[in-house]
Amino acid sequence: MYTTELQKNPRILPVSTEAAEQTVAFEARVAGDEYIEPKDWMPEAYRKTLVRQISQHAHSEIVGMLPESNWLTRAPSLRRKAILFAKVQDEGGHGLYLYAAAETLGTSRAEMIDALHDGRAKYSTIFNYPTMNWADIGAIGWLVDGAAIMNQVPLQRTSYGPYARAMVRICKEESFHQRQGFDIMLHMAKGTAEQKAMAQDALNRWWWPSLMMFGPPDDNSPNSAQSMRWRIKRETNDEIRQKFIDATVPQAALLGLTLPDPDLKWNDAKGGHDFGAIDWEEFNAVVRGEGPCALERISARRTAWDDGAWVRDAADSYAAKQSSKKAA
Amino acid sequence: MERALYDYLLRRGDDSLILSQRLSEWCGHAPTIEVDLSLANLGLDLLGQATLFLDYAASMNADVHNADALAFHRDAAEFRNCLLVEQPNGDFAQTIVRQFLYSTWQKMLFDRLAFSKDPTVAAIAAKAVKEISYHADLSADWMIRLGGGTDESNRRLKAGVEWMWRLVPELLVADEIDNELITKDIAPDPASFETDFMTKIAEVFAEAGLDVSPLPRNFASGRRGYHSEHLGHLLCTMQYLPRAYPDAQW
Numbered sequence A: 001m002y003t004t005e006l007q008k009n010p011r012i013l014p015v016s017t018e019a020a021e022q023t024v025a026f027e028a029r030v031a032g033d034e035y036i037e038p039k040d041w042m043p044e045a046y047r048k049t050l051v052r053q054i055s056q057h058a059h060s061e062i063v064g065m066l067p068e069s070n071w072l073t074r075a076p077s078l079r080r081k082a083i084l085f086a087k088v089q090d091e092g093g094h095g096l097y098l099y100a101a102a103e104t105l106g107t108s109r110a111e112m113i114d115a116l117h118d119g120r121a122k123y124s125t126i127f128n129y130p131t132m133n134w135a136d137i138g139a140i141g142w143l144v145d146g147a148a149i150m151n152q153v154p155l156q157r158t159s160y161g162p163y164a165r166a167m168v169r170i171c172k173e174e175s176f177h178q179r180q181g182f183d184i185m186l187h188m189a190k191g192t193a194e195q196k197a198m199a200q201d202a203l204n205r206w207w208w209p210s211l212m213m214f215g216p217p218d219d220n221s222p223n224s225a226q227s228m229r230w231r232i233k234r235e236t237n238d239e240i241r242q243k244f245i246d247a248t249v250p251q252a253a254l255l256g257l258t259l260p261d262p263d264l265k266w267n268d269a270k271g272g273h274d275f276g277a278i279d280w281e282e283f284n285a286v287v288r289g290e291g292p293c294a295l296e297r298i299s300a301r302r303t304a305w306d307d308g309a310w311v312r313d314a315a316d317s318y319a320a321k322q323s324s325k326k327a328a
Numbered sequence B: 001m002e003r004a005l006y007d008y009l010l011r012r013g014d015d016s017l018i019l020s021q022r023l024s025e026w027c028g029h030a031p032t033i034e035v036d037l038s039l040a041n042l043g044l045d046l047l048g049q050a051t052l053f054l055d056y057a058a059s060m061n062a063d064v065h066n067a068d069a070l071a072f073h074r075d076a077a078e079f080r081n082c083l084l085v086e087q088p089n090g091d092f093a094q095t096i097v098r099q100f101l102y103s104t105w106q107k108m109l110f111d112r113l114a115f116s117k118d119p120t121v122a123a124i125a126a127k128a129v130k131e132i133s134y135h136a137d138l139s140a141d142w143m144i145r146l147g148g149g150t151d152e153s154n155r156r157l158k159a160g161v162e163w164m165w166r167l168v169p170e171l172l173v174a175d176e177i178d179n180e181l182i183t184k185d186i187a188p189d190p191a192s193f194e195t196d197f198m199t200k201i202a203e204v205f206a207e208a209g210l211d212v213s214p215l216p217r218n219f220a221s222g223r224r225g226y227h228s229e230h231l232g233h234l235l236c237t238m239q240y241l242p243r244a245y246p247d248a249q250w
């Protein structure tokens, strides 16, 4: 899962001449498509933008386990259960790689998790919607992981080395996630009348929030220009959204399902689909933490963390006792 | 159909299936991401074992199409798992005690089952034994860590043992099904590794700072379909979709 930038850039502070020279050298390296590594000098704002974006991405992987694990205990066959179990486990692994990548920038996992739990850090808006029937698990794999692939493929060439390498590992798994989701949708859409109704219902509910995953439109995305210049981002929100729509329309046709947008139609002149207006007011409300499952998601994360505190303390205390035994 | 073997396959498949279902309840809610991933590893291994045993059972029974039919369309009284695996997760300590006791026993059983005269059983067990070794080691490590961690973790571990201990004797019982298969060299006699099992438990308990209580009288007979109150609720959740939509393919 990918999360687009949801918070404002920190103000960029005036810099000394020495820093100005370093900045010029840095910008040249980035423009030359060199990877920036943890020990390299980097502008403070670049570091902050990356910590914010990578940690948001990590939080999205972890919070994103919740809507899917909601159906893991109710998966309808042993095969589907095994696939979903492995898929949700992968998302946890993605969270781990990403926290590790963000930690190379000098912020600890504990700090990032605190920021998530007290509401300072964001995660992808998409996970604030409920999974109501089994087809939602299909829709998430097909659309949400599908959108994640669209977002993450360009990030394999993002300028920060550890982030780019984490993306390479993650992208390999995302295509399996997308395929298993599409396969669930296919079985539902070609199944009984009830199953087909569930599939259509899931698509109706997940379509627009999926389009919002790419973030605000380019003319209202204040951070995009800087992130593009630093090659943290490699394609704009609207470009990726368009690609996603163009790829998804024929897939929906294959499923025999209707995308819930009466304005959706092929535009020969632009070589892509036109589509209806996205409800950015809804998106903004979800970003503000008002999404339908926002409280459930964050309280589930906090509960898991708080209930697990004694386990982490026990592990730390045991490890400390062992190492002092060794030292003695 | 060989009734004894069929029932034995259900026992093995159901143990793995129900324990996997319990572990899947942790998914997304574990104390750390690393723990979340390791519990998922265990759950996935067990689910794979369950599928193999139940598929084999289904192949012996003309009335049963496949493993899914057994997993999703039997009621509690038809399940043949031991009561230990159906116990609620409780806190992480309770989950770990359940895992340690079961995996330690399962490892010793499967070490022997890998030499079953039934080639399919032998193959499933041989594949599973590597997985189970890891489950037994991982849970033993956590037993020791929790026992020797903090006062709180030690107290919780003891409470977990108190919950699970009464269900250990069931593992050591051999009934007429076992006896028939023991005679045919298809299944091992649990008595043959009872001493090893109790020794291993004593070892890990000692390292974890726990006392080993005498085994109580056995009241459990999950192998004959008499379960705790917990199994019915687990099945309500697990079987909901195939039961609500019996004509659907997923």
Ligand SMILES: [Fe+2]
Residues within 6 Å of the ligand: A001, A061, A090, A091, A094, A170, A174
């Ligand atoms: Fe992911």
Ligand SMILES: [Fe+2]
Residues within 6 Å of the ligand: A001, A091, A145, A148, A173, A174, A177
């Ligand atoms: Fe994914």
Ligand SMILES: [Fe+2]
Residues within 6 Å of the ligand: B058, B059, B060, B061, B062, B063, B064, B065, B066
């Ligand atoms: Fe059959």
